[in-house]
Amino acid sequence: MPEPPTPPTGLPDELVDSLEACSPEQLRQVATYADELATYRDEEPTETVAEPEADDRPDAVPAKATITVKEINDNRYYYWQWRDGEHVHSAYKGPVTPDG
Template identity: 65%
Template sequence: MSEEPPIPPTSLSAELVDALNQSTPKQLRDIATYAEELAERKERETHREEEPDRDEADDLPDDVPAKATITIKEINDNRYYYWQWRDGNQVRSQYKSPVSPDE
């Protein structure tokens, strides 16, 4: 690991970078966890708005809870639908299908 401090992304404001630099390691890990969960939620909301209306309960697998939502994950430039739900402190995912090229 490099002894040089990390270079912040240019998309972050100076105020946010300053606040992060003043945070403890535990606070930074808490921030990272929160930021990841928030990003996932916002992505789900965006994908939900982009997806056509359909009754997802019809194709819900037996081992996926009814509260699950569909999210799109990009892996190696390919897009896939996943069922996603919260199970205690963890977010669980289960593969659903590939995203068709016209979506």
């Protein structure tokens, strides 16, 4: 490879600088860890709170979906969640409490 690869846009400069300082073996370890972490976060367990009602489910959400609660920045939100093969899909439903 004549030139080093260009980092993806959106990565923090500090992360790019740290990666550029790594050895090839460390980079391979980081790649493995990053892939495993992404898979974990895609399938991160969430609290199941109720079975969805058919009349309340959007058209794009399948009948097998359940309602889950996810906490983001100390706020709790309802999401429709379902599995399609190896992928877990989510669709926003609304805040757990009406004020956020």
